[in-house]
Amino acid sequence: MTNTYLTEKERGVLSAARVGVAxxxxxxxxxxxxxVRAGVRRIVxxxxxxxxxSNLNRxxxxxxxxxxxxxxxxxxxxxxxxxxxxxxxxCVRLDETNMPAIFAGxxxxxxxxxxxxxxxxxxxxxxxxxxxxxxxxxxxxxxxAAIGVRRFGRTLWIVGDGESDINRGLAPQSARVGIAxxxxxxxxxxxxxxxxP
Amino acid sequence: MPAEExxxxxxxxxxxxxxxxxxSVAAFLEERKIDAATAVVEWNxxxxxxxxxxxxxxxxxxxxxxxxKIVAGG
Numbered sequence: 001m002t003n004t005y006l007t008e009k010e011r012g013v014l015s016a017a018r019v020g021v022a023x024x025x026x027x028x029x030x031x032x033x034x035x036v037r038a039g040v041r042r043i044v045x046x047x048x049x050x051x052x053x054s055n056l057n058r059x060x061x062x063x064x065x066x067x068x069x070x071x072x073x074x075x076x077x078x079x080x081x082x083x084x085x086x087x088x089x090x091c092v093r094l095d096e097t098n099m100p101a102i103f104a105g106x107x108x109x110x111x112x113x114x115x116x117x118x119x120x121x122x123x124x125x126x127x128x129x130x131x132x133x134x135x136x137x138x139x140x141x142x143x144x145a146a147i148g149v150r151r152f153g154r155t156l157w158i159v160g161d162g163e164s165d166i167n168r169g170l171a172p173q174s175a176r177v178g179i180a181x182x183x184x185x186x187x188x189x190x191x192x193x194x195x196x197p
Numbered sequence: 198m199p200a201e202e203x204x205x206x207x208x209x210x211x212x213x214x215x216x217x218x219x220x221s222v223a224a225f226l227e228e229r230k231i232d233a234a235t236a237v238v239e240w241n242x243x244x245x246x247x248x249x250x251x252x253x254x255x256x257x258x259x260x261x262x263x264x265x266k267i268v269a270g271g
Binding site: 115 | 234235237239242243244246247248263265266267268269270271
């Protein structure tokens with residue numbers, strides 16, 4: 001699959017880039033699909049979990065993949081879009097100490113966890129200056145325009161509204177999680193291709 | 198011994214000017230009941246991760262402070 005809407009130079013940049021995806025749930029699976037469709041060919045992805053029925057309301061998996069490790073199922077789905085991918089799949093529970101090594105060498109890393117504690121661990125981990133794109137405040141429905149992109153310092157971007165919390169009874173839904181995942185992928189693409197995130 | 202007199206400072210907080218007597222970023226956030234353990238904080242371009250110790254980060258007049266709360270969902 002060649003993204004014919006891009007120039008050869010842009011395709012070259014994206015195919016040479018390595019993008020990390022920390023978590024393969026609603027954010028990570030959908031962000032990875034956007035990246036592959038755009039032309040990213042090298043992805044490092046990590047998640048300890050397996051696909052469950054409750055994931056199908058928003059995550060890029062299918063019913064016949066229930067029970068399989070998410071990184072394995074996601075690799076399969078991404079390769080249905082583009083077979084020629086260089087995927088590094090880690091079926092491991094990520095924490096503050098193992099994340100930097102797993103994502104070393106990435107040009108940008110997307111934080112795609114569901115638990116706030118995992119997001120905090122990602123933010124506390126020392127990535128050595130690798131740009132990171134996080135998400136916070138994406139649950140529920142409506143309020144599409146409240147989901148924004150905020151930059152912090154030189155290497156951190158956060159997508160979301162900073163409020164909509166699944167722990168406050170808001171359901172994670174495909175539309176709003178999908179908006180955030182697309183925005184995370186869009187920020188990553190802008191960092192790689194040199195546009196305003 | 199008289200209590201140390203606090204000075205009023207004007208800072209940019211979440212995009213609006215506010216006045217505060219807080220001496221540190223930690224004290225300012227505590228006044229507003231914001232839990233720094235669950236927020237990214239940026240003070241004058243320096244970024245602090247959730248849980249960083251902000252008690253030694255002094256507030257100064259004319260500075261810019263912003264936070265983004267980290268909540269569950271993905």
